[in-house]
Amino acid sequence: MSKKERGETIWTSLDRKATAIAEFTMRQYRTRLSTWVVLGVGFLAISVVLLFYIEAMNTEIEAIDNDGDSEDSDGDGYVDGQEFKYGTDILDSNSHPGLLDPSIEPEPASMYINEDDYDWDYSDASMITTGYDDDGDCRESQLLPSAQDGNSDGTPCNIILIYNAATDTYLIYADPNVDEDPDEDRYGKEAQHRAFILGVGKLGFVFLLSIFIPLFLATGLIRDEMTSGTMQYMTAKPIARGEIFLYRMLGYLAIVWPYLLVVCSLLAIVSGFMGPGDQFFRFADLGVWFSILIAALLATLVYGMLFAFLGVLWKYGIILALPIAAWELGMALLSMSVPESSFLRMSVVGWSMSIIDSAAYLVWPDMDMFTAAGAWAGGSGETSILFGTGNALPGYGALEWAQSDLGLGMGPYATTIVSMVVLVCQAAFFWFIGQLIFKSKEIV
Amino acid sequence: MIPDLAQEGAAVEKEWAPESQAPVVMFNNVGKTYGRYQAIGGISLALSGGVTGILGLNGAGKSTLFKLLMGKLQPTQGEVRLFGTNPWKNPAPYARVGYVPENENMHDWMTAFEFVSTFARLHGLTRDEAKSEAERVLEFVGLTDVMHKKIGRYSKGMRQRAKIAHALVNDPDLIILDEPLQGCDPLARTTIMNVIRELGRMGRTVLLSSHILSEIERITEQIVILHQGRLLAIGNLHAIREQLDNIPHTIEIECGDAKALARDVLSLEVVHGLQFPSSSKLKIFTHHLGEFHQRLPKIIVDNEHDVMAINNPDDDLQSILKYLTGGVR
Numbered sequence: 001m002s003k004k005e006r007g008e009t010i011w012t013s014l015d016r017k018a019t020a021i022a023e024f025t026m027r028q029y030r031t032r033l034s035t036w037v038v039l040g041v042g043f044l045a046i047s048v049v050l051l052f053y054i055e056a057m058n059t060e061i062e063a064i065d066n067d068g069d070s071e072d073s074d075g076d077g078y079v080d081g082q083e084f085k086y087g088t089d090i091l092d093s094n095s096h097p098g099l100l101d102p103s104i105e106p107e108p109a110s111m112y113i114n115e116d117d118y119d120w121d122y123s124d125a126s127m128i129t130t131g132y133d134d135d136g137d138c139r140e141s142q143l144l145p146s147a148q149d150g151n152s153d154g155t156p157c158n159i160i161l162i163y164n165a166a167t168d169t170y171l172i173y174a175d176p177n178v179d180e181d182p183d184e185d186r187y188g189k190e191a192q193h194r195a196f197i198l199g200v201g202k203l204g205f206v207f208l209l210s211i212f213i214p215l216f217l218a219t220g221l222i223r224d225e226m227t228s229g230t231m232q233y234m235t236a237k238p239i240a241r242g243e244i245f246l247y248r249m250l251g252y253l254a255i256v257w258p259y260l261l262v263v264c265s266l267l268a269i270v271s272g273f274m275g276p277g278d279q280f281f282r283f284a285d286l287g288v289w290f291s292i293l294i295a296a297l298l299a300t301l302v303y304g305m306l307f308a309f310l311g312v313l314w315k316y317g318i319i320l321a322l323p324i325a326a327w328e329l330g331m332a333l334l335s336m337s338v339p340e341s342s343f344l345r346m347s348v349v350g351w352s353m354s355i356i357d358s359a360a361y362l363v364w365p366d367m368d369m370f371t372a373a374g375a376w377a378g379g380s381g382e383t384s385i386l387f388g389t390g391n392a393l394p395g396y397g398a399l400e401w402a403q404s405d406l407g408l409g410m411g412p413y414a415t416t417i418v419s420m421v422v423l424v425c426q427a428a429f430f431w432f433i434g435q436l437i438f439k440s441k442e443i444v
Numbered sequence: 445m446i447p448d449l450a451q452e453g454a455a456v457e458k459e460w461a462p463e464s465q466a467p468v469v470m471f472n473n474v475g476k477t478y479g480r481y482q483a484i485g486g487i488s489l490a491l492s493g494g495v496t497g498i499l500g501l502n503g504a505g506k507s508t509l510f511k512l513l514m515g516k517l518q519p520t521q522g523e524v525r526l527f528g529t530n531p532w533k534n535p536a537p538y539a540r541v542g543y544v545p546e547n548e549n550m551h552d553w554m555t556a557f558e559f560v561s562t563f564a565r566l567h568g569l570t571r572d573e574a575k576s577e578a579e580r581v582l583e584f585v586g587l588t589d590v591m592h593k594k595i596g597r598y599s600k601g602m603r604q605r606a607k608i609a610h611a612l613v614n615d616p617d618l619i620i621l622d623e624p625l626q627g628c629d630p631l632a633r634t635t636i637m638n639v640i641r642e643l644g645r646m647g648r649t650v651l652l653s654s655h656i657l658s659e660i661e662r663i664t665e666q667i668v669i670l671h672q673g674r675l676l677a678i679g680n681l682h683a684i685r686e687q688l689d690n691i692p693h694t695i696e697i698e699c700g701d702a703k704a705l706a707r708d709v710l711s712l713e714v715v716h717g718l719q720f721p722s723s724s725k726l727k728i729f730t731h732h733l734g735e736f737h738q739r740l741p742k743i744i745v746d747n748e749h750d751v752m753a754i755n756n757p758d759d760d761l762q763s764i765l766k767y768l769t770g771g772v773r
Contacts, residue, residue, distance in 0.1 A: 016451060016568055016569065019565075020562055020563075020574075021566070023562070028553070031553040228549045229545065232514075233550075233563055234566065235515070235535075236538055236543035236545070237567060238460075238536055239535055239538075239566050240535055442516060442517045442518060443516040443517075
């Protein structure tokens, strides 16, 4: 096919106009200081959060003796945990393993901190039998067999998790002294890592960047040209105003989307290497990062169309955009606490966050169990109904805040697809309204 | 459906076609009001071919007329047709129109070459075509030497020529220039006038507006006079001038020796009165302005008069308007 034969269809000439306006718009953005200030401030804000994350990952979380067995209650030089293991009286200083035959040397208290971590296997069955008594203070204890099977499931020294679909919570029935002193650092790092990804994804990318970048870059996309009169040059050419609107938006996306890709990739790479775990790089997290990127791309598309439309509608469109930004902030916070709220259906941020929640659900299927374990805290959190979650493991609060369940009542794949379709439809709707208004505007 | 990513070679013509019988420009009882202010009212006009000057004072409705034609404004009444098509509804006719807006704002961050070639692509031209087209039109307006400089560094005249170049892309049949000479230095003025005259010679329909009669006079004889949003006169400038000759005109000359000049000027039979506001100023009254202006230079040169300035206080649009609207002078 010769060069001349190519470009016979209406599409090819459309795309010549599209690339001309998109390139023009990109170059126009590049020459403006405000573009660099907005993108730079966005990058700085995200970088600060990243620095906090790096700091958290490099800080050892102080180990807590959740079951209190590292203390020596009777002051006989043997900590309670060791006394318990040998069946001596923890409250009687005249009863301790040193009096046994042969005599047992006292063990350091540190041996009884974090001595029985979680070893739960995730399964999506409604009832799971899991847990292992690492330190043997159940298995090898002097407890009667009936006492070793406190949860009466016929297996001594284990844990039963029962998922309650109605409340979306796990009930934890543990035999005594099983997984009762988890490793705070291990749990806390994992929880903080997940909370960081979800928090920065939802509030950093989908809310902060996806609202404020379009607010400053897209509101004037058409309006600035109309105000300065330079729109006269473009509208004097054989091109429909709906096309101008659309192609200007392409130029805006050509600046914003690569920017989001770069910032998101940077965070994915840094957190992949810095994140907890034995592996060299946390590849599985990339699934969540990818969903964050998709959510942010779609959110900047919808907000871009919306704010450009508001700019066309009124000279001071940014004033119309501000209440919308405030509404979206409210919706962002609502989606993190009440993801099933029907108000969220009337927002952009709610649909975008559904995409992230779906990916988190797929990448971290143990999330509910993981947060339940954090709240339970080896049993010490269980009694804390009166004292709130004060005894919960470190990182639990942040993760509980950042993660939310799927609010659409559908599976993760269906939620993702529905959310993406809705966002694209929202963008198309705002484009349609925007170009309709633009067509009816006189350019003086 | 395959996007033309390479954008090389030649593009194919568009499917829109003008109505063969329709005039290039047609206004049928067109009115435009902004709230209670009537910018133009009841204008009917059809033009095809030639260079037409739209004359009018500031606020007479010249720009409004052009913006209606360019689909930037919607008429409050009547219908506007561009090659037989309603420009408010359909931008397709702009493929054959070049428009130079009055607005002075431009994309200062671009070079003239980028400006022209980028907007040329909106005609559906490929990159290659747009570049060669930009080079052609920039040469036509005489900006080849500076076309790779930023527009922000251009003088007023160069900016105006860049705007004209942008309008000439794709070789339009109709070129609309809104106050193309405003604010230009004499050199740029001459260049732009030559460009417009050349376009007329090439058989294009040219519409240009001005509030200065002498400017229009140097470019074309076909004029339309707008006054307070209404069509006051249309036709040949000389025909209108002929009528003007029936009323007395005043010419004021500043010279070294007013009395000596008066003596020589009196020998012209077209002069019917003189006045001496000061020793270096001479006021001459005539019914035949055109003829007087033809003969005045010879008198000045032959008798070596020292003339500083010749003012025609009446030979401006204002006086024509006054005459045409029946104002008494």
